[in-house]
Amino acid sequence: MNTSCNECGAQIAVPNDVIVGEIVSCKDCSSEYEVAEINNGTVLLKPSEQVGEDWGE
Amino acid sequence: MKLGITFDRLRWEEKALKEAAESAGLETSLIDVKGLNFEVAKKRSEFGDVVLQRCISHYRSLLLSQTLEGSGLRVINSHSVAEVCSNKLATSIALSKAGVPTPRTFLALSSDAVEGAAEELGYPLVLKPFVGSWGRMVTIVKDRATLQALVEYKEELANPIEHMYYLQEYIQRPPRDIRAIMAGDRLVTCVHRHAPPGEWRTNVARGGTSEAFKPDAELKEIVHRASEAVGGGVLGVDAMESSSGYVVHEVNNTVEFRGAQSAVDVDIPKRIIEYVAHTVKR
Numbered sequence: 001m002n003t004s005c006n007e008c009g010a011q012i013a014v015p016n017d018v019i020v021g022e023i024v025s026c027k028d029c030s031s032e033y034e035v036a037e038i039n040n041g042t043v044l045l046k047p048s049e050q051v052g053e054d055w056g057e
Numbered sequence: 058m059k060l061g062i063t064f065d066r067l068r069w070e071e072k073a074l075k076e077a078a079e080s081a082g083l084e085t086s087l088i089d090v091k092g093l094n095f096e097v098a099k100k101r102s103e104f105g106d107v108v109l110q111r112c113i114s115h116y117r118s119l120l121l122s123q124t125l126e127g128s129g130l131r132v133i134n135s136h137s138v139a140e141v142c143s144n145k146l147a148t149s150i151a152l153s154k155a156g157v158p159t160p161r162t163f164l165a166l167s168s169d170a171v172e173g174a175a176e177e178l179g180y181p182l183v184l185k186p187f188v189g190s191w192g193r194m195v196t197i198v199k200d201r202a203t204l205q206a207l208v209e210y211k212e213e214l215a216n217p218i219e220h221m222y223y224l225q226e227y228i229q230r231p232p233r234d235i236r237a238i239m240a241g242d243r244l245v246t247c248v249h250r251h252a253p254p255g256e257w258r259t260n261v262a263r264g265g266t267s268e269a270f271k272p273d274a275e276l277k278e279i280v281h282r283a284s285e286a287v288g289g290g291v292l293g294v295d296a297m298e299s300s301s302g303y304v305v306h307e308v309n310n311t312v313e314f315r316g317a318q319s320a321v322d323v324d325i326p327k328r329i330i331e332y333v334a335h336t337v338k339r
Contacts, residue, residue: 021067021089034066049066049091054115056190056262057293057309 001043007031014043023048058337059084059105063121065091065112069315070326074109077326081334090121100128107131107337109291109329111311115143115188118311133333134290134310141287142310145187145223148287155286157279158304160297165222168208174224175204181227187218190309191262197227225306228299234259235296235303237272237280238314238325240332241289244280245325247272248317261316269321279303291329 001014010028018024018035024045025032033045060083064071071087078085086105090112095101108125110132112118122136134142141147152159160183163174175182181199184207189195198204211219232252238245246269253264261267272280280294283305293312296305314325 019067019072019087021064021087022072023066023068052114053193054117054188054190055066055113056115056193057311057313 001038001041003043003045005029005031006033006045006047012045018043058107058334059086060333061086061088061104061108063088063090063104063108063110063112063125065089065114065117068113068313070313071111073318073326074111074329077324077330078333080327081330083330083334090117095124095128097124098127098129100130104130107133107333109133109333110139113311115190119143131337133336134292135288138288138290138292139310142292142308143188145185145189145307148308149225151286151288152283152305152308155282157283157286158299158302160228160304160306161226163222163224165224167220168212168222171204171208171222171224172201174222175201178224178226180204183225183227185223185225187221187223192258192260195258197257198224228297228304228306230297230299232257232259233268233298234306235272235276235298236267236317237276237294237296238312238317239280239284239289239292239294240329241291241336242281242284243328243332244272244277245328246317246321246323247276247280248320250316261313265316267316267320276303279305283308291332 003012005026008029020035022035032048034048036046037044060078075085110122122132122139125132126136141151149162165171165174181197184196184198186194233249237247248267250259250265252259259265283294284292287308293309295307296303318325
């Protein structure tokens with residue numbers, strides 16, 4: 001599945017077995033997106049959460 | 058048994074855990090909790106019978122495990138374990154009380170108290186945030202001038218917790234540390250974590266690399282005791298090799314294991330799920 005980057009417009013290749021919640025990134029500008037919805041082979045992305053100060057293990 | 062795996066950022070680990078759980082015959086849901094709200098003490102069926110808590114945000118993780126336990130659900134790791142592991146001071150206290158070798162640690166309740174603690178420890182020492190992971194803001198302080206500069210910077214920060222200080226003995230160690238992954242009383246695997254070039258911290262999130270090795274009896278005993286000291290569960294115990302033996306410096310509540318899995322043959326997610334299933338049956 002392909003979609004485009006909201007930031008730079010480049011094509012983002014999304015694996016066919018992707019699931020909602022997974023993170024994909026744009027190879028051109030490194031923007032990160034979270035898969036918000038998958039509908040009939042179309043994938044909808046939303047900006048992923050930014051790394052928080054409390055993130056980790 | 059129905060298993061809920063909660064997350065706020067879906068990583069390789071959560072997908073691997075779901076796959077392992079399904080292979081073990083468990084009905085499993087991956088639940089993105091970011092968009093959810095909860096009525097206090099009201100049980101929700103979508104979380105199943107037991108929840109494997111895997112949020113990447115400490116605060117979200119703590120509040121969620123508290124809320125889910127408060128609604129009567131079984132959460133792994135428990136909220137009390139999460140609380141001990143997510144606060145470095147609480148971890149140090151738990152390890153010390155249990156007699157687990159751990160670096161000497163001081164709490165200083167204001168900038169005025171920092172230098173006295175530093176004199177007790179000697180330089181270099183390590184300054185760490187109370188809450189934090191991936192080695193973030195963990196600093197080697199080589200001398201008094203550096204400590205004074207760091208304190209000046211921290212005093213300018215708005216958050217009051219920045220005006221209190223966690224100082225720890227610096228352990229002379231090889232350029233590596235040890236990550237032991239525990240699932241209950243089972244040591245799943247042990248790896249050495251090597252710091253990347255130009256870095257002293259060994260965190261995989263900072264580019265550290267993992268290498269398999271066979272733990273000796275002393276290390277096995279210490280990581281078991283460290284796990285028990287914080288309350289047990291699915292944990293990442295971090296240890297160092299000091300001149301006088303192993304010391305445990307941290308126990309991680311939401312252990313990341315992609316790095317370790319790349320270095321070892323043991324199926325880490327499978328072992329974690331075996332522990333989850335076994336715990337629930339008890």
